[in-house]
Amino acid sequence: MSDLDDLYxxxxxxxxxxxxxxxxxxxxxxxxxxxNPLCGDKVAVxxxxxxxxxxxxxxxxxxxxxxxxxxxxxxxxIKGKTRIEAESLFERFHNLLTxxxxxxxxxxxxxxxFSGVQEYPARVKCATLAxxxxxxxxxxxxxxxxxxxxxxxxx
Amino acid sequence: MxxxxxxxxxxxxxxxxxxxxxxxxxxxxGMPLVYLDNAASTQKPKxxxxxxxxxxxxxxxxxxxxxxxxxxRSTKQYEDAxxxxxxxLHAEDSREIVFVRGxxxxxxxxxxxxxxxxxxxxxxxxxxxxxxxxxxxxWQILCQEKGAILRVAPINDDGELLLDEFxxxxxxxxKLVAIAHVSNALGTILPVRWLIERAHRHGVPVLxxxxxxxxxxxxxxxxxxxxxxxxxxxxLYGPTGIGILYGRASLLEEMPPYQGGGDMISSVTFAxxxxxxxxxxxxxxxxxxxxxxxxxxxxxxxxELGMDNIARYEGELLAYGTGQLSRVPxxxxxxxxxxxxxxxxxxxxxxxxxxxxxxxxxxxxxVRTGHHCAQPVMERFGVPATTRASLAFYNTPGDIDALVxxxxxxxxxxx
Numbered sequence: 402m403s404d405l406d407d408l409y410x411x412x413x414x415x416x417x418x419x420x421x422x423x424x425x426x427x428x429x430x431x432x433x434x435x436x437n438p439l440c441g442d443k444v445a446v447x448x449x450x451x452x453x454x455x456x457x458x459x460x461x462x463x464x465x466x467x468x469x470x471x472x473x474x475x476x477x478x479i480k481g482k483t484r485i486e487a488e489s490l491f492e493r494f495h496n497l498l499t500x501x502x503x504x505x506x507x508x509x510x511x512x513x514x515f516s517g518v519q520e521y522p523a524r525v526k527c528a529t530l531a532x533x534x535x536x537x538x539x540x541x542x543x544x545x546x547x548x549x550x551x552x553x554x555x556x
Numbered sequence: 557m558x559x560x561x562x563x564x565x566x567x568x569x570x571x572x573x574x575x576x577x578x579x580x581x582x583x584x585x586g587m588p589l590v591y592l593d594n595a596a597s598t599q600k601p602k603x604x605x606x607x608x609x610x611x612x613x614x615x616x617x618x619x620x621x622x623x624x625x626x627x628x629r630s631t632k633q634y635e636d637a638x639x640x641x642x643x644x645l646h647a648e649d650s651r652e653i654v655f656v657r658g659x660x661x662x663x664x665x666x667x668x669x670x671x672x673x674x675x676x677x678x679x680x681x682x683x684x685x686x687x688x689x690x691x692x693x694x695w696q697i698l699c700q701e702k703g704a705i706l707r708v709a710p711i712n713d714d715g716e717l718l719l720d721e722f723x724x725x726x727x728x729x730x731k732l733v734a735i736a737h738v739s740n741a742l743g744t745i746l747p748v749r750w751l752i753e754r755a756h757r758h759g760v761p762v763l764x765x766x767x768x769x770x771x772x773x774x775x776x777x778x779x780x781x782x783x784x785x786x787x788x789x790x791x792l793y794g795p796t797g798i799g800i801l802y803g804r805a806s807l808l809e810e811m812p813p814y815q816g817g818g819d820m821i822s823s824v825t826f827a828x829x830x831x832x833x834x835x836x837x838x839x840x841x842x843x844x845x846x847x848x849x850x851x852x853x854x855x856x857x858x859x860e861l862g863m864d865n866i867a868r869y870e871g872e873l874l875a876y877g878t879g880q881l882s883r884v885p886x887x888x889x890x891x892x893x894x895x896x897x898x899x900x901x902x903x904x905x906x907x908x909x910x911x912x913x914x915x916x917x918x919x920x921x922x923v924r925t926g927h928h929c930a931q932p933v934m935e936r937f938g939v940p941a942t943t944r945a946s947l948a949f950y951n952t953p954g955d956i957d958a959l960v961x962x963x964x965x966x967x968x969x970x971x
Contacts, residue, residue: 404585405918409911409969418906418970440910441927441940463940465908466970521914 407517408524409466412474417466422476426459431542433551435462435534437526442468445550446534448479450542455479455487460531467524471515472531478512484539491532498525568869573861574950576601587920590958595740595768595899595946596924598793600854607853608795608846618842620819634845637852638835644855645785645802646776652808654835655848658799659767660690662786663734665801665838666763667694669811670784671732677703679731682722682760684746685711685936686739689929691765695734704731711936715742715891722751726758733762737769737785741930741944742891743874743899745769752782761807767791771948772870772897774863777802789847793948794854798847801838808834815840866949870898873947877956884963890942898947901928904963907970909943915969916943916962923959 429447436443442464449457458476463469479487493509496502497516504516518528537551574580577599582589591599611633617626619634635650642650656662671694675681681695685708692706699706707730709722726733733755738745752762761783766775770787777785784807789798803811813820813831817840822830831837858866877900881887886905904912913925924944927934934940945959 405915405969408914414970439926441931441934442910443940463908465910467911469908524910524914527910 404517404520408521410514410517412511412514413466413470416470416473420460420469420473422457422459422473424459424461426457429457429459431538433534433537433541433553435530435537435553437464437468437530438554439526440465442527442530444468444472444531444534446472446531446538448535448538448542450484450539453483455482455539458535460534464530465527467515467518467527468530471528474512474514475531475535478510479535484542487535487539491536494532495529498528568861568865568949570869570873570950570952574952576603576857577950578602578605580950584920584922585918587918588958590919590921590955590962592945592947592951592955592959593922593924594771594948594951595791595928595944597790597796598771598948599950600793600795600850601857603857604794604850604853608850611846611849616845619845620836630845630849633849633852634843637848637855640852640855641800644775644859645770645800646778647802648778649805651834652802652805654801654803654808654838655843656786656799656801656838657797657844658788658790659765659786660694660788660799662784662799662801663691663763663765664694665814666734666784666786666803667698669814669838670761670807671695671698672702673812675699675702675704675731678729679704680707680725680727680729681705682707682709682725682730682733682735682755684709684717684722684735686715686717686742686744686930686933687734687736688740688765688767689931690767691734691736692932705729708932709735711744714893715739715744715933715937716893716895717744717746717751719747719750723754726755726760728758730755730758730760733760735762735764737764737766737775738772738897738899739891739930739933740768740899741928741933741942742893742901743768743896743946744891744893745773745895745897747895748782749780752780756781761804768897768899773867783807789851789854792851792854793857794851795844795847798844798851800851803834805834808838811838813837813840817841819843861949867897869949870947873951873953873956874898874900876953877945877947877959880956880960881963884960886967887963890937890939900945900947901942902944903939903942904966907966909941911970912943912963912966915966916959919958919962919965921959921962 426447432447444462500519615629619631763784766787785802790796820840890901909925
């Protein structure tokens with residue numbers, strides 16, 4: 402059962418039960434919605450983007466432990482990042498999930514707890530849903546006014 | 557001697573039956589496989605695997621064409637399978653059995669042939685709130701094209717169809733009823749005999765989606781008096797890519813063809829084509845020969861066990877499973893109809909079904925998690941998804957116990 406413990410690390414279970422930055426974000430300047438049609442998971446990411454950096458992030462939605470914890474930890478790790486830094490973080494995170502980078506070598510800090518997902522290919526999309534949504538929201542910040550809410554799908 | 561063999565027939569030994577299924581003798585993540593995803597697809601007995609292997613080893617060629625020996629052998633086995641299906645469904649005539657890819661294609665065939673010629677603007681098609689997407693979307697496509705209206709008969713909190721509401725929907729505008737025999741997401745057995753009788757009072761034909769019923773109970777289309785009945789081979793312990801459309805001969809005769817091609821014609825000139833007789837009019841192109849013959853072998857196998865024995869045994873197993881799962885704190889069964897067939901759909905407080913599925917898999921237990929291609933059902937019960945354990949006659953009480961132990965492990969992870 403040790404491999405199950407690798408997937409459901411304590412910090413993941415904790416964030417899934419008590420997600421951080423959960424709920425609507427007042428004064429958000431960009432947002433996006435993500436959907437995984439395979440399992441029905443939905444996530445909405447809102448952020449404040451000021452002077453070229455993400456100053457605040459929030460998320461809402463319902464999903465499995467992996468997707469909720471990933472969204473929660475993402476909101477913590479993304480604050481203060483520029484768009485390029487966020488892209489780079491996502492890329493490294495994705496490499497960790499797909500096994501191109503190994504645990505401890507990712508330089509991802511807290512996000513390294515998701516290394517166990519490597520052994521569960523069916524769950525990679527759960528862990529990346531919030532990140533795909535974040536990316537869509539960040540792309541939206543380039544526009545003058547962000548009235549529209551782009552939607553992304555993992556399919 | 558005679559007495560002993562008769563009583564042996566009445567005792568259903570699932571443990572012994574399990575040995576007929578080679579795939580079930582394996583471990584997954586080091587644990588014995590417990591296969592509880594039978595509503596998605598069933599495993600194949602050795603008799604089916606052998607029949608397919610034998611076809612390709614000894615008898616295979618294209619059917620209805622060659623005068624040579626192999627073509628004759630393949631054709632005979634292919635047409636024998638049609639008669640096996642006819643008897644399995646208790647249809648009057650083997651010409652009423654059309655081979656299709658699966659239940660989904662059977663429904664689409666009816667929608668695109670019968671539907672397109674009988675349904676027009678303002679007409680109505682009635683379905684129920686517990687249909688699989690395959691018995692929703694083909695009718696939506698048809699209704700959109702024709703300006704017709706799709707009506708949905710509602711269900712109660714137990715997942716039972718509200719019969720009064722169904723009857724109220726029937727009107728002179730109703731042109732077809734398409735309804736599940738057994739719900740894939742909830743396991744509800746619908747009173748299709750009653751529904752058909754009510755629809756017929758209004759002169760409305762009925763299509764029954766039997767994908768989840770045919771593998772679990774005796775189906776008698778003559779007694780049901782249904783106009784169309786569909787099911788899939790792969791859920792009936794047969795191969796994938798083969799399914800059955802039963803259609804009343806008088807309806808099939810007047811329906812236009814579904815697809816054009818070889819075998820569905822009696823003569824072709826560039827000016828005019830005369831179509832073949834039923835059922836061949838609906839079987840264009842070289843069909844799924846191995847699938848059909850494999851399905852015939854599956855029906856032989858089921859007949860040996862006896863569909864009534866299967867239904868009785870699975871009913872007992874379902875009752876045991878319902879009792880065991882009901883005792884798990886924080887577990888809510890979704891679908892608690894009085895009349896049910898082998899489905900245990902549930903949600904576990906505080907744990908998403910996707911996580912339940914992963915943790916069960918690591919213990920060798922295969923279940924389905926998600927919306928089960930029945931999103932309107934999930935919405936009706938206010939859940940995004942469920943975990944579904946679905947039974948077959950090769951499952952044992954021990955499999956249920958493994959599931960209950962597996963759920964305890966899930967709770968441990970999410971303590």
